[in-house]
Amino acid sequence: MRLISRKTLLLFFLPGAIFMGAFLIYPIITMVIDSFYKIGITGNRTFIGLENYIHAFTAGGFLKQLKNTLLYIVIAVGVETAIGLLFALFFELNYKGSKIIRSLMMTPLMIAPLVAGLTWKLMMSSSFGIVNELLTRIGILSNSSDILWLADEKWSLLACCIADIWLTTPFMMLMILAGLQGLDSSMLEAAKIDGANMLQQVFYIKVPVIKPVLLTALSVRIIDAARTFDIIWAMTEGGPNSSSETISIIIYKTLTRYNDAGYASAMAIIFIVVLVAFTLIFMQSLWNPKKKIG
Amino acid sequence: MKGRWEIGKKIGISLSVILTVFWLIPYIYVICCSFKPGSEVVAVPPKFFPQVFSVENFSGLFERMDAASFLINSLTAAVCSTVIALILGSLAAYAIQRSGAKLSTVLVVLVLCLKMIPTSSIVVPVYELICELGLYDTKIALIIVYAAINMPFVMWTMLSFYEGIPTTLDEAAYMDGASSLQTFKKVILPICKPGLATAFIFTLFLAWNDFLVSLLLTSTNAKTFTVGLAGFLSAYNLDLGPMCAGAFLFSFPVMAISLAAQRYIVQGMTAGAVKG
Numbered sequence: 001m002r003l004i005s006r007k008t009l010l011l012f013f014l015p016g017a018i019f020m021g022a023f024l025i026y027p028i029i030t031m032v033i034d035s036f037y038k039i040g041i042t043g044n045r046t047f048i049g050l051e052n053y054i055h056a057f058t059a060g061g062f063l064k065q066l067k068n069t070l071l072y073i074v075i076a077v078g079v080e081t082a083i084g085l086l087f088a089l090f091f092e093l094n095y096k097g098s099k100i101i102r103s104l105m106m107t108p109l110m111i112a113p114l115v116a117g118l119t120w121k122l123m124m125s126s127s128f129g130i131v132n133e134l135l136t137r138i139g140i141l142s143n144s145s146d147i148l149w150l151a152d153e154k155w156s157l158l159a160c161c162i163a164d165i166w167l168t169t170p171f172m173m174l175m176i177l178a179g180l181q182g183l184d185s186s187m188l189e190a191a192k193i194d195g196a197n198m199l200q201q202v203f204y205i206k207v208p209v210i211k212p213v214l215l216t217a218l219s220v221r222i223i224d225a226a227r228t229f230d231i232i233w234a235m236t237e238g239g240p241n242s243s244s245e246t247i248s249i250i251i252y253k254t255l256t257r258y259n260d261a262g263y264a265s266a267m268a269i270i271f272i273v274v275l276v277a278f279t280l281i282f283m284q285s286l287w288n289p290k291k292k293i294g
Numbered sequence: 295m296k297g298r299w300e301i302g303k304k305i306g307i308s309l310s311v312i313l314t315v316f317w318l319i320p321y322i323y324v325i326c327c328s329f330k331p332g333s334e335v336v337a338v339p340p341k342f343f344p345q346v347f348s349v350e351n352f353s354g355l356f357e358r359m360d361a362a363s364f365l366i367n368s369l370t371a372a373v374c375s376t377v378i379a380l381i382l383g384s385l386a387a388y389a390i391q392r393s394g395a396k397l398s399t400v401l402v403v404l405v406l407c408l409k410m411i412p413t414s415s416i417v418v419p420v421y422e423l424i425c426e427l428g429l430y431d432t433k434i435a436l437i438i439v440y441a442a443i444n445m446p447f448v449m450w451t452m453l454s455f456y457e458g459i460p461t462t463l464d465e466a467a468y469m470d471g472a473s474s475l476q477t478f479k480k481v482i483l484p485i486c487k488p489g490l491a492t493a494f495i496f497t498l499f500l501a502w503n504d505f506l507v508s509l510l511l512t513s514t515n516a517k518t519f520t521v522g523l524a525g526f527l528s529a530y531n532l533d534l535g536p537m538c539a540g541a542f543l544f545s546f547p548v549m550a551i552s553l554a555a556q557r558y559i560v561q562g563m564t565a566g567a568v569k570g
Binding site for chain 2: 004005006008009011012013015016017019020022023024025026027028030031034087090091093095098101103104105106107108109110111112113114115116118119120121122123127128129130133144166169170171174175178213223226227229230233234248249251252255256261264267268271272275276279280283
């Protein structure tokens with residue numbers, strides 16, 4: 001029996017669809033059109049075909065930002081997953097008060113990315129930042145101005161990654177903990193009897209069990225890391241010398257600072273297409289829409 | 295053998311406590327800084343704990359920006375947009391989940407794709423649209439834009455909740471002569487309260503924490519707290535004290551709520567991932 005007719009489906013979907021259509025789909029359509037034009041500051045438009053797209057992939061285009069975005073994803077998500085897994089294994093232990101500790105650990109989850117960025121900017125300041133002071137005290141740095149986290153091209157992207165890692169490792173940990181709940185304890189017992197050591201238990205039993213959850217968490221994080229804006233904007237605004245500029249940042253800058261709506265639209269369209277393609281490919285292997293809708 | 299296990303567990307426990315404290319350091323540092331006198335925040339070399347306790351930074355915060363009205367703007371925009379997104383999103387998701395039509399599969403995929411769109415890349419056409427509608431720098435603009443961009447998230451969360459509700463309930467209501475809307479309101483929604491709570495808290499935080507949309511769509515009247523806070527960035531070092539006070543003030547309710555409603559947050563984060 002069909003519970004909801006096609007007409008009701010459309011009727012229920014319509015109010016939400018109007019919102020999403022106006023502020024999500026319409027902007028994309030506008031951008032697709034804009035991306036074929038050269039748009040001046042005054043709004044005069046000249047049709048230039050695919051030139052904006054070609055420009056994006058040539059020197060002076062967004063190849064540097066593409067590299068930064070990929071680096072950001074690899075560093076931030078990689079470290080988050082490793083630390084998240086490690087934390088989850090520790091936090092899996094049940095003892096008196098373990099719930100409180102777990103709750104406290106998860107508090108950064110909901111903090112605004114902007115606030116996280118501001119916090120780390122303050123902590124990584126070269127003169128009055130607590131990070132360099134600490135590194136000097138324990139003897140890693142000889143002088144607190146040895147590493148200019150935010151002003152040195154070598155370090156700026158890494159500095160943003162650190163803030164991201166702080167903010168989202170709890171998410172990874174949470175997902176992995178949720179996955180570990182599906183673990184059948186008799187499997188672990190059996191492995192213990194067979195003499196598997198701690199590491200073998202982790203990599204041959206726990207990791208395979210949490211694999212589906214881990215993959216979903218990874219895909220969510222990869223996309224979120226790719227579109228990070230607030231953290232980087234708060235910490236470096238993409239600088240110095242574009243060293244921490246990611247695609248999100250360059251699109252925003254091209255629009256608001258260089259007033260090149262056509263080129264920015266082309267970059268945005270490429271970005272959206274890549275993210276959507278990634279999502280669909282990734283999800284297809286994990287998740288079958290037909291199965292979901294019974 | 296047992297003894298070794300006990301020692302291992304003790305090490306694990308102490309490590310998890312140490313890791314937690316370590317992870318909270320940035321936050322504790324911001325709290326400490328907000329209660330330092332302004333000059334101590336930028337003292338060289340920096341001290342972790344305040345040497346003199348002071349609320350100077352909080353009074354500085356309210357002097358330098360209209361913090362109270364920014365907070366009210368943030369709250370109004372977040373709450374109103376969340377309510378809209380929740381009502382329309384849960385209704386739409388219900389229709390998609392329950393109708394077996396081929397169209398609904400397409401819609402699910404569409405929702406998923408919309409959820410992945412980076413806000414930074416669509417804000418400018420949105421800005422132009424809002425200007426054309428004459429809504430620039432109004433709370434209404436923030437409310438409708440937040441409602442729209444957070445709706446796919448609400449739908450995605452609700453889809454996984456509806457899935458857990460047996461369709462026999464709908465069928466029973468249908469037999470009793472209820473219309474689809476009545477079934478949704480009287481039968482499905484009451485069961486979905488935990489799902490709604492999850493979606494509510496998440497969407498509320500997404501809107502409350504937003505920076506980019508408000509940065510572009512507001513200037514003075516409807517400016518939200520995050521944009522006000524970012525204003526301290528370009529200012530001189532002297533303003534870092536008030537900035538910390540602002541960050542603390544802004545995040546404290548979030549942390550308090552997320553501790554109290556942790557069950558829902560955990561559910562929201564793992565929705566769809568575990569059941570898959």
